[in-house]
Amino acid sequence: MKIYGDLISPFVRMTVVTAHEVGLGSKIEHIVEPVKPTEVNARLSALSPIGKIPVLETDHGHGIFDSRVIIEYLAHVAGNAEVIPDEPVRRFKVLTLQALGQGLSDSAVAYRYETGVRPKGLQWQDWMTRTVARINAALDDLDRNWGDTLGSLNAGSIAAAVSLSYLDFRLGDLGWRNGRPALQAFHDAFSKRDSMVKTALQAK
């Protein structure tokens, strides 16, 4: 199996962390594939018309995307019932926490494109203000309401931890830890996991 994409992308990192957590780390060939929002990457587009990272290429040459489907695929291949549990109450809590963590990354990546990539003069201040408010609302919810589900290894806790690390990497000025001690404690503990250490981002 191949996973395409740079680990700076939180969505790519979530899939590679999952691969390590389910015991498939050594079965994955990780190929760093750069993407730019205004350019077509032919290699990726051959596997996914959306052309975003991550994309997983199966051993049979099929493209699997996006990150949520890749994570489910990896758990399925490994026979892992922890990442996405079967029991219905737990399952939909985990999937909702995953959507929250991924929504946090969606907003953070979009904010990064707006402020770091979009040409100056084309930026939309009201949208940036709304996006930061959305990020803070997600952080408050994670801090106050998700302790139980964050307390175990699953697709939701992976999405949350990786998204918080992305905020550290790209939006350090946001100070997401301020006033959120439970979330900070979660992130401190989760970051020590082997899967997170192996995929840690290098300062550029």
Ligand SMILES: N[C@@H](CCC(=O)N[C@@H](CS)C(=O)NCC(=O)O)C(=O)O
């Ligand atoms: N919903 C997708 C989001 C993936 C995504 O936004 N990837 C970004 C990198 S973080 C990307 O490929 N951007 C390139 C582009 O927008 O063309 C997933 O979960 O995989």
